[in-house]
Amino acid sequence: MKKIFLAFCILGTVLTGYAQKTDKRLQAQVTALLNGFNGDVGVYVHDLQKNRVIAVNADSVFPTASMVKMQILTGIMDKINRNELDYHQKIVYKDSLLYAGEDILGSFKNNEKIELGKVIMLMLTTSDNTASLWLQSLAGTGTRINELMDSLGLKVTRVNSRTAGREPNRLQYGWGQTSPREMVALMEMIVNNKVISDSVSQKMLRLLGRNFWDEHAISQIPSDVFVASKNGAVDASRSEVLFVNGKKTRYIFCICTKNNKDKSWDRSNEAWVLTEKLSKLLWEYYN
Template identity: 25%
Template sequence: MTKTNLSFTHIALFLLLLLFVDIIHAQSKFKVSNIRSQSVSLDTEIKKAISGFQGNVWIYAKNIDTGRSYELRADERVRTASTIKLAIMVEVFAQVADGSLNWNDKFIIKNKVGGSGILSEFTDGLEVDLKTLVNLMIVVSDNTATNIILDRIGADSVNERMQKLGFKYIRVLRKIGGGGEAKIMKENNNHLFGIGVSTMREMAKLLEMMEKGEIISKKASREMISILRRQQYTDGIGRGLLDTTPIASKSGALDRLRSDVGIIYTRKGRLVIAITIDDMPFVLYNQENPGLKMLWKLSSILQKHL
């Protein structure tokens, strides 16, 4: 091959390399632009959905598999209602793991409280084991089961566990109906939050860590997710899901508040969602509650975009 041919070959290769680099750069710019466009579209659709809604909305959502996320007032403290039972469940599993508790430990049904659950219909004095109490606390959001557990482990131990796990704001404040107050109850206006306080970012992070096997142990995390997948109140973020789309979640309902935190196992990835709706103008305890409908509407939008 002549020197002239070599120089032409080098030039051609150089030009091809420049073209390849330019294509890669263009694709990268397109991807970034597309992601930004999708983010703007998602935010626009969320804002449109809640425009005119009578109530306040807090959101954090993340596709665990792609890393894409969305947030709205995600770091503001909110009332938890029954979603705080997630943190209580974590502490029970931790104490079982270290031997402080045993799943076969027996508890006496007493001091029953109303609201969600079934133990309030049981006869005082009956015995129930710890595993059953935890299942009832999550699966049917049993308030009496929750209080029996808190009488044993204490709100402060739950809060210490959350602190160790890196959560600054997830805190149990008292038992349902009153009593068993945490040490922090009178700090930072905590008394305004009822039974518990959290942020949407931290609630979502707790579920993400659980899904990844990072809470207590892989086995414990897997068992907790299994319980959440059997949770019966799916009229919020899981309201219109197909039977073929699994969800692991915990809902909360209290006067003018509706809250839901969960993982929806979509085809695009595992989508962790935490939404709280509060300050609605009226109290309505049925499936037509506008807060429940809004939870599903926002969930649908997040599933579409994330």
């Protein structure tokens, strides 16, 4: 009960702004940066050192795309914590699990064995969709994962795909949905060891620190700084959440976009360029 109470204290602070003040100078800079974006954009930033925040459309609901894998991670780690699964157990891949694409796991042969922890690594590090959907099922489906999100006080962060009763939401938002404020809240609870247990939260943070997709927000952070992150992208939505643990500063930020006019997949995509500019602005401001 103490763990749950502390988690809700952290969440209440993040979601209500209690005991937090807006960094007005940075707020003006971020607002100016976002101005003119051809789509809908939301940002939430929490400076953990000074307990200052920035919020622009922070409570609007956006597609998670692959950021949903943080929610799935929570579900699978809950199963491991309950001893219903073991991190190092071997599980058997079946052709029926294939989600068409360029995933590593999808190249496995039918009945090939793989360690559960490696499937988790593929989900987070390479954003492997076949691995992610397999883990979503093993976690108890989106229904159980959504119960966990609700227990953490997250009201709009949900898994939609392959989840009973969520079809209208899937049609609107895709695989999952969240808000910038709630995505930061989830990351902050992990950082503060308030998801499931201290040891589980610490394991989750280490796993989130191994992102192969490091060419956007992460690219603006010096390579000797620890970053835990998850990003997501579909044609008209690009989003990213980062915890940055620098020598002089610690902060978490999330940028979400939707209804993007630019649906290209090269480095010059408008949303990705904006994400890089925001990350650079924050790093330089705090340092």
